[in-house]
Amino acid sequence: MEPPKIAQDPVANVTLTVVRNLEDQHDWTGLEIVSALSHRPLVRGLPPRRLYTHPDDQIASLDHERQTGERLFQEPELEWVLPVRLAEHWTMARFAAVFDSIPEHGPRGKRVVLATVHNDSTVVYYLMHEGVVKPRQN
Template sequence: MAGTGPAGELASTVLENLQYQHDWTELKIHTHFTDQSPLPRPLISGLPPRRLYLHPDDQIELLKTHRNLDEAIPETPEVEWVLPTHLAEKWTLRSFARVFDSMQPQTPPSTDHPKRLVLATVHADSTIVYYLMHDGIVKPRQN
């Protein structure tokens, strides 16, 4: 399924966790760019069961259009990118920037790479913790 070596095994572990414990669908491990050159590390793309993140600007617009508190706000999921890592790994801003630069645009007409990913950190006891990570600064959400 994934490339060989520790990074490939890590990606397979995280993919199985997302699929069987968190009900993600359309999961795929990416090991190469579209031109077949290798990625700096395997990445996972997939569809979570509900939307994981709402940009603050989008949140403001939704709040304006959904004034009725009894009405459910739509949680249409978006394709997310996941970076499998191990707790013992040492990461720098430069290494995270390389990963963000290697990510493919989510929509075909777009040439911009995604600005967010899910960082999946695996502990030696196989516990996986997920964090949302942004490329750059994002203003805080409205409460």
């Protein structure tokens, strides 16, 4: 019996590896593979907690916590994930094309979770923002 064609496609393999990792190891829900947006499939899903807080929102949250003693709960947001293999060579133009293909990500601009898959199927995640982003408070 011939293996499914998806198993022979390295881009599909890396995408499925990332989807399984997000589901099984990181408890993401509502995952879907969206291929119509860019030259590469993107994954869209909901993490169990918010991945990123904009620095302005972080300052407001810290002020609230200082004044009231209670932390603000921040709902998780749907995220775009770009699965790539570690050995791939990406240029700024390729990343720009991915950002151009996704709709605005709320009032704070666009971001993508870069999911880098190593040959042993280890996945490392990085947040990538379009343009310049104000540094976070420590």
